[in-house]
Amino acid sequence: MSDLLAVSDLTVHFDTDEGVVQAVDGATLRIAPGEVVGLVGESGSGKSVTALAILRLLRPPARVLGGRIELDGRDLLGCSEQEMRAVRGSQISMVFQSPRTSLNPVLSVGRQIERLLVRHAAARPGQARERVVEMLREVGIAEPERRARQYAHQLSGGMCQRVMIAMALATSPRLLIADEPTTGLDVSIAAQILDLLRDLGRRTGAAILMITHDLGVVARLCDRVVVMHAGQTVEWAPVRELFHAPAHPYTRALLRSIPRVAGAREMEPIPGWVPSLLAPPPGCRFARRCALVRSECGVSVPVHAVGEDHRVACVAVEASQWTR
Amino acid sequence: MSTLVSVSADEAPARRSAAALLWRRLSRNVMSLAALGLLVVVALTAAAAPVIMPYDPDAPDAERTLEPPSRRHWLGTDLYGRDQLTRIVYAGRVDLLVALEATAVALSLGAALGAVSGYRGGWIDQVLMRIIDTIQAFPSFILAMGIAAALGNRLTNIVIAIAITHVPIYARLIRGEMLRIREMEYAEAARTVGNPRRRIIFYHLLPNCFPPVVVQATLAMGFAILTVAALSYIGLGIRPPTSEWGAMTAEGAGYIVSGEWWIFLFPGLAIMATVLSFNLLGDALRDVLDPRMKGV
Amino acid sequence: MDALIVDDLQKHFPLRSLVPWRQPRRVHAVDGVSLRVGTGETLGLVGESGCGKSTLARCVLRLIEPTHGRIFLEDEDLTALTEEALRRRRRDLQMVFQDPTASLNPRLSVAATVEEPLGLHTELTGRARRARVDEVLEEVGLGASLRDRYPHQLSGGQRQRVNIARAIATRPRLVVLDEPTSALDVSLRARVILLLAELKRRLGMTYLFISHDLSTVRYLCDRVAVMYLGVVVEQGPAAELFEHPAHPYTRALLSCIPEPDPDVVPERLVLSGEVPSPIDIPGGCRLRGRCPLAQPVCAEPVPAREIVPGHTVACHLV
Numbered sequence: 001m002s003d004l005l006a007v008s009d010l011t012v013h014f015d016t017d018e019g020v021v022q023a024v025d026g027a028t029l030r031i032a033p034g035e036v037v038g039l040v041g042e043s044g045s046g047k048s049v050t051a052l053a054i055l056r057l058l059r060p061p062a063r064v065l066g067g068r069i070e071l072d073g074r075d076l077l078g079c080s081e082q083e084m085r086a087v088r089g090s091q092i093s094m095v096f097q098s099p100r101t102s103l104n105p106v107l108s109v110g111r112q113i114e115r116l117l118v119r120h121a122a123a124r125p126g127q128a129r130e131r132v133v134e135m136l137r138e139v140g141i142a143e144p145e146r147r148a149r150q151y152a153h154q155l156s157g158g159m160c161q162r163v164m165i166a167m168a169l170a171t172s173p174r175l176l177i178a179d180e181p182t183t184g185l186d187v188s189i190a191a192q193i194l195d196l197l198r199d200l201g202r203r204t205g206a207a208i209l210m211i212t213h214d215l216g217v218v219a220r221l222c223d224r225v226v227v228m229h230a231g232q233t234v235e236w237a238p239v240r241e242l243f244h245a246p247a248h249p250y251t252r253a254l255l256r257s258i259p260r261v262a263g264a265r266e267m268e269p270i271p272g273w274v275p276s277l278l279a280p281p282p283g284c285r286f287a288r289r290c291a292l293v294r295s296e297c298g299v300s301v302p303v304h305a306v307g308e309d310h311r312v313a314c315v316a317v318e319a320s321q322w323t324r
Numbered sequence: 325m326s327t328l329v330s331v332s333a334d335e336a337p338a339r340r341s342a343a344a345l346l347w348r349r350l351s352r353n354v355m356s357l358a359a360l361g362l363l364v365v366v367a368l369t370a371a372a373a374p375v376i377m378p379y380d381p382d383a384p385d386a387e388r389t390l391e392p393p394s395r396r397h398w399l400g401t402d403l404y405g406r407d408q409l410t411r412i413v414y415a416g417r418v419d420l421l422v423a424l425e426a427t428a429v430a431l432s433l434g435a436a437l438g439a440v441s442g443y444r445g446g447w448i449d450q451v452l453m454r455i456i457d458t459i460q461a462f463p464s465f466i467l468a469m470g471i472a473a474a475l476g477n478r479l480t481n482i483v484i485a486i487a488i489t490h491v492p493i494y495a496r497l498i499r500g501e502m503l504r505i506r507e508m509e510y511a512e513a514a515r516t517v518g519n520p521r522r523r524i525i526f527y528h529l530l531p532n533c534f535p536p537v538v539v540q541a542t543l544a545m546g547f548a549i550l551t552v553a554a555l556s557y558i559g560l561g562i563r564p565p566t567s568e569w570g571a572m573t574a575e576g577a578g579y580i581v582s583g584e585w586w587i588f589l590f591p592g593l594a595i596m597a598t599v600l601s602f603n604l605l606g607d608a609l610r611d612v613l614d615p616r617m618k619g620v
Numbered sequence: 621m622d623a624l625i626v627d628d629l630q631k632h633f634p635l636r637s638l639v640p641w642r643q644p645r646r647v648h649a650v651d652g653v654s655l656r657v658g659t660g661e662t663l664g665l666v667g668e669s670g671c672g673k674s675t676l677a678r679c680v681l682r683l684i685e686p687t688h689g690r691i692f693l694e695d696e697d698l699t700a701l702t703e704e705a706l707r708r709r710r711r712d713l714q715m716v717f718q719d720p721t722a723s724l725n726p727r728l729s730v731a732a733t734v735e736e737p738l739g740l741h742t743e744l745t746g747r748a749r750r751a752r753v754d755e756v757l758e759e760v761g762l763g764a765s766l767r768d769r770y771p772h773q774l775s776g777g778q779r780q781r782v783n784i785a786r787a788i789a790t791r792p793r794l795v796v797l798d799e800p801t802s803a804l805d806v807s808l809r810a811r812v813i814l815l816l817a818e819l820k821r822r823l824g825m826t827y828l829f830i831s832h833d834l835s836t837v838r839y840l841c842d843r844v845a846v847m848y849l850g851v852v853v854e855q856g857p858a859a860e861l862f863e864h865p866a867h868p869y870t871r872a873l874l875s876c877i878p879e880p881d882p883d884v885v886p887e888r889l890v891l892s893g894e895v896p897s898p899i900d901i902p903g904g905c906r907l908r909g910r911c912p913l914a915q916p917v918c919a920e921p922v923p924a925r926e927i928v929p930g931h932t933v934a935c936h937l938v
Contacts, residue, residue: 017348017349042805042806042807043805044805142893156894158894159894186668186669186832186895187668187832187834187873187877188668188872188873188876188891189668190876191876191878191888194878213805213806214806214878215880216877216879216880218880219878219879219880219881219882219884220878221878239882240882240883243880243881243882244883254806254807255880257806257807257810258806258809258810258835258880259809259810259813259835259839260835260838260879260880260881261834261835261838261862261874261877261879262879262881262884267813267814267839269807269810269811269814270807270810274807508722509717509718509719509722509723510722510723510724510725510726512717512723513715513717513723513724513725513783513786514725516681516683516710516714516715517714517737517740517786518707518708518710518711518737518740518741519707519736520707531727532725532727
């Protein structure tokens with residue numbers, strides 16, 4: 001089955017007052033149709049920038065230096081702005097972190113969804129209104145007719161996010177990118193939103209790229225996981241593989257550094273600090289913090305397989321070396 | 325244990341100080357650099373006047389009255405033969421000093437009123453703001469005129485007159501900033517640590533209100549100069565023989581028809597160039613400080 | 621002697637009413653909470669947004685005045701103190717705030733920030749004071765070399781350490797921490813949590829730890845109290861509460877947390893609807909409209925009962 005989205009070797013730099021920030025360095029990932037892929041990393045790891053690059057939403061001072069982004073084989077980096085507008089919102093949608101600020105405060109939420117339908121799905125205003133109510137119901141909003149007439153500030157954070165998801169799925173996109181959609185929401189609401197995303201994804205057949213720093217979210221929602229560190233993609237694995245047999249030293253350190261509810265384990269912070277992206281070290285950017293560092297790490301980082309569908313960008317880890 | 329106590333000095337590189345970053349941004353704008361440059365020249369020349377100016381501003385020279393600009397007198401002479409260039413530079417001392425003093429007084433008083441008003445709220449705020457409203461109800465120049473006329477036109481009184489008309493601006497500005505800042509967590513933290521209220525207002529919060537005040541003060545300097553020039557123009561300001569730009573322009577007005585253009589033009593240009601420079605600098609500062617202001 | 625005793629604390633905010641003669645409606649942010657924190661103990665206070673935990677924290681510190689109830693810091697009634705006496709007592713009652721950037725004065729250097737409580741509350745001056753500041757900076761893992769830096773020259777984790785340094789400088793009897801790791805990045809949280817644990821062990825600090833992050837609470841706290849809509853619904857030793865949660869709300873909360881393990885699929889106790897407004901609170905159990913186990917008896921006021929020594933629950937059905 002060919003990939004829905006294939007990002008290869010993406011590099012993005014930002015020109016700032018203090019120098020050039022090398023935000024993303026050779027990022028690679030693949031998403032198959034209908035799959036839920038988690039993109040995990042700390043803040044500053046480049047995951048949001050990668051998502052914005054996919055949608056060609058980056059503006060100067062950001063510069064895309066190299067790489068390919070292919071949607072169904074079609075190169076998105078080569079598209080014109082007009083062609084991209086047809087892609088955004090209809091083939092690829094995005095849901096952002098703070099839902100209330102993503103909604104227009106002066107239009108009722110129903111009106112906003114209506115406009116979207118009229119624009120992208122060529123619906124007539126009368127039909128659109130009915131569809132709006134239906135969609136709000138689909139995302140689990142009670143009393144959808146009343147809510148459609150309300151404004152963003154009258155809805156809770158969870159409800160705003162549901163509206164955003166409704167808008168994102170209105171045009172039946174092939175891919176939904178969700179950038180930290182539950183950060184800042186209460187735990188119980190976040191759980192509901194995640195369930196909603198998973199159910200809607202299954203029902204509409206949309207693939208989901210879930211960007212988050214929360215490994216728990218990834219464990220609950222995703223089929224496959226991509227781990228990013230300091231702008232580099234370092235490990236790609238199916239979700240159970242990643243948690244039970246993490247290969248990359250960063251992934252292993254990350255898993256050791258989070259406190260857990262079920263049974264207090266020993267917690268160990270990741271040694272060292274994320275390198276400055278203004279002057280990142282050559283080769284693997286985790287090398288300075290890594291217990292397995294070798295001289296080759298500063299030169300280049302080969303990617304190889306360590307299991308079925310499980311790849312890692314690390315010199316020190318080889319297929320035969322570690323045990324489950 | 326070692327990972328905890330290890331000195332995290334390399335966790336974030338020591339970025340440049342705030343002042344250095346400010347200068348970098350300011351120096352990008354050519355106009356603002358020119359404005360700053362001009363002001364520095366004016367200030368230095370004014371300060372060094374007794375040393376570098378060849379003539380005595382008050383000494384008449386009966387043989388060289390009403391001379392146009394020449395090599396001896398670069399900006400010409402007036403009715404009494406006094407060198408215009410020297411007089412303009414000396415006048416600069418007066419104008420700048422008055423503007424500076426008036427701004428300093430207005431800022432201090434306005435900041436204190438605004439800070440207390442903004443932080444305390446309640447009836448204190450109401451009373452102080454009504455006083456400010458009363459002052460603002462008068463057109464500022466009329467008010468300055470009135471105060472100058474009432475007190476008499478000695479230098480100190482003019483400073484007071486201008487200062488009073490400027491107090492409301494600073495009071496309102498600081499009050500607004502204070503209303504915003506007092507909700508910030510470091511204001512709460514200052515209380516938690518055990519600071520008495522006066523220290524919270526004046527030591528913690530007030531210094532953080534300053535970026536917009538710096539912008540306002542720079543602009544207000546220009547306005548103060550205009551006010552003292554205008555007051556002198558109508559005779560309520562600095563008394564002759566002390567030279568002052570506005571008074572010199574008034575003198576020169578009588579000569580427009582008879583053709584001695586240099587007597588009013590140069591003082592007028594001096595006013596214009598200085599005020600314009602203050603405005604440009606103020607605008608540039610606003611652009612530079614604005615994004616920083618949001619971070620404060 | 622307990623470090624902190626909170627006795628029936630209530631905080632109501634009256635809403636402005638358009639009709640002046642009618643009784644104003646009130647937001648019942650904290651509606652009768654009683655707690656105890658023993659010396660050297662860490663009590664975790666958990667709950668979602670709107671449960672009143674932050675308001676409670678601010679009442680304990682008397683940053684806002686409670687409407688009713690009393691607060692005892694080592695047997696001294698804080699609510700009865702004058703403003704000046706309270707100010708002096710703040711030496712023993714400190715707080716670490718949530719946003720590490722917003723809680724530092726951007727114009728003060730690290731040393732100035734940490735020095736301030738020492739200047740206000742101790743007799744230390746000059747060299748002795750500076751030495752103490754350096755000592756505290758070492759204790760929180762910052763090192764004296766950072767003393768002259770300003771907040772904008774520090775990373776998020778470092779700023780939070782400065783906050784902690786400021787809070788422990790006078791060796792307070794109680795430190796209230798309001799979501800101290802929520803604004804930090806995932807990898808920094810571990811360090812700060814370990815630091816707090818270390819300080820507790822080494823200096824015998826007493827913490828009131830407020831958080832919505834249950835996994836952090838599990839790690840750090842000896843006892844936990846769960847709040848919902850202004851009241852405590854369950855209280856007990858941490859291990860006990862997490863392993864045998866009794867109240868439906870606690871169970872629902874625990875079941876919602878995504879564990880970083882795809883094989884762990886907790887049995888979800890789903891609460892329907894959303895948290896009701898704290899203005900018109902229904903009588904009886906506050907969870908009534910959302911609880912899947914609700915029974916007619918739940919309309920009656922709920923007493924807190926001890927099911928196991930030290931573990932109390934406010935639920936009719938347990």
